[in-house]
Amino acid sequence: MTHLYKSIPVRSSEITPKQAYLSRRDFMKAATVATGAALLAACAPSAATEVETSRPDPISDAVDELGDAVNTYKDITNYNNYYEFTTDKQEVAGLAQGFTVSPWTVEVSGLVNKPTTFGMEDLLKKFQEEERVYRLRCVEAWSMVIPWNGFALASLLKEVEPTSDAKYVRFQTVYRPEEMRGQKSELYPWPYQEGLRLDEAMNDLTFLATGLYGEPTLPQNGAPLRLVVPWKYGFKSIKSIVKIELVSAEPDTLWKSVASNEYGFYANVNPDVDHPRWSQATERRIGEFERRATLPFNGYGEQVARLYDGMDLSVHY
Numbered sequence: 288m289t290h291l292y293k294s295i296p297v298r299s300s301e302i303t304p305k306q307a308y309l310s311r312r313d314f315m316k317a318a319t320v321a322t323g324a325a326l327l328a329a330c331a332p333s334a335a336t337e338v339e340t341s342r343p344d345p346i347s348d349a350v351d352e353l354g355d356a357v358n359t360y361k362d363i364t365n366y367n368n369y370y371e372f373t374t375d376k377q378e379v380a381g382l383a384q385g386f387t388v389s390p391w392t393v394e395v396s397g398l399v400n401k402p403t404t405f406g407m408e409d410l411l412k413k414f415q416e417e418e419r420v421y422r423l424r425c426v427e428a429w430s431m432v433i434p435w436n437g438f439a440l441a442s443l444l445k446e447v448e449p450t451s452d453a454k455y456v457r458f459q460t461v462y463r464p465e466e467m468r469g470q471k472s473e474l475y476p477w478p479y480q481e482g483l484r485l486d487e488a489m490n491d492l493t494f495l496a497t498g499l500y501g502e503p504t505l506p507q508n509g510a511p512l513r514l515v516v517p518w519k520y521g522f523k524s525i526k527s528i529v530k531i532e533l534v535s536a537e538p539d540t541l542w543k544s545v546a547s548n549e550y551g552f553y554a555n556v557n558p559d560v561d562h563p564r565w566s567q568a569t570e571r572r573i574g575e576f577e578r579r580a581t582l583p584f585n586g587y588g589e590q591v592a593r594l595y596d597g598m599d600l601s602v603h604y
């Protein structure tokens with residue numbers, strides 16, 4: 288199957304230095320062209336159309352271990368990447384509303400002694416819920432701090448007993464084009480898939496999220512089950528997982544298959560390796576205006592840098 292190349296579109300607000308961005312905003316304010324309003328909205332995520340939900344809008348004063356405040360519930364649930372619905376971050380929440388998250392099963396299979404299909408209720412009962420406040424650094428150079436609820440992926444993997452041949456873990460998103468209109472597009476090889484090396488998957492930081500802000504996850508954030516790998520670019524953190532397969536060889540991943548020169552298998556956050564089309568040295572934290580320095584491994588180097596001893600991370604990006 289051939290797929291037309293389509294890379295992640297990045298808004299100029301994500302990658303433009305502040306001065307240039309400011310002057311463009313001033314210019315656009317003055318502009319009276321018909322497209323002006325749409326462009327301006329695209330440059331100002333805080334002005335996104337927010338989706339009314341029947342959920343409470345929780346407030347948290349939690350901070351991550353670096354002392355950075357968590358993002359607001361509104362930002363986390365209204366500024367999303369989820370190409371199964373749309374490529375427009377501010378439209379995901381609306382289009383994902385009503386997406387069926389129950390009943391839901393997750394098949395854990397492949398090179399394991401005990402292949403099992405778990406219902407979501409089984410997973411929620413079986414594994415003790417934890418809260419993890421993690422930074423999410425998108426490859427597009429924006430970031431957030433998110434208080435997730437869920438459990439370590441390692442707990443689930445231990446349950447099915449990977450065999451000694453298992454070296455990698457492959458994850459697959461649900462394929463449901465009737466509910467996810469983006470999956471009707473032939474630009475991407477659906478369903479979305481991702482992968483980790485087994486030792487990355489077993490690292491204690493690697494998390495399966497079932498909630499955020501103490502609430503069940505909303506569809507736009509990958510309900511009912513999504514991966515969170517905080518030291519890697521956000522595209523590794525695959526949403527709405529239905530299958531987890533233990534395999535012997537490095538699995539294909541959606542972004543690598545559409546643009547392998549731009550999105551590698553490892554995708555560790557690395558300020559020293561630029562994306563071919565923009566710098567990765569800095570990022571824009573949603574809710575802030577000044578850009579901040581991007582940290583190696585997104586600030587989690589102490590826990591994970593040793594996984595890559597002896598590897599040249601400018602090659603294995």
Ligand code: MTE
Nearest residue numbers: 367368369370425479508521522524525526
């Ligand atoms: N998972 C699926 N299935 N489809 C996607 O388009 N986008 C990824 C990741 N997981 C994506 C996905 C990208 S690029 C990012 S940055 C994060 O989800 C965004 O997660 P959030 O919307 O919860 O902040």
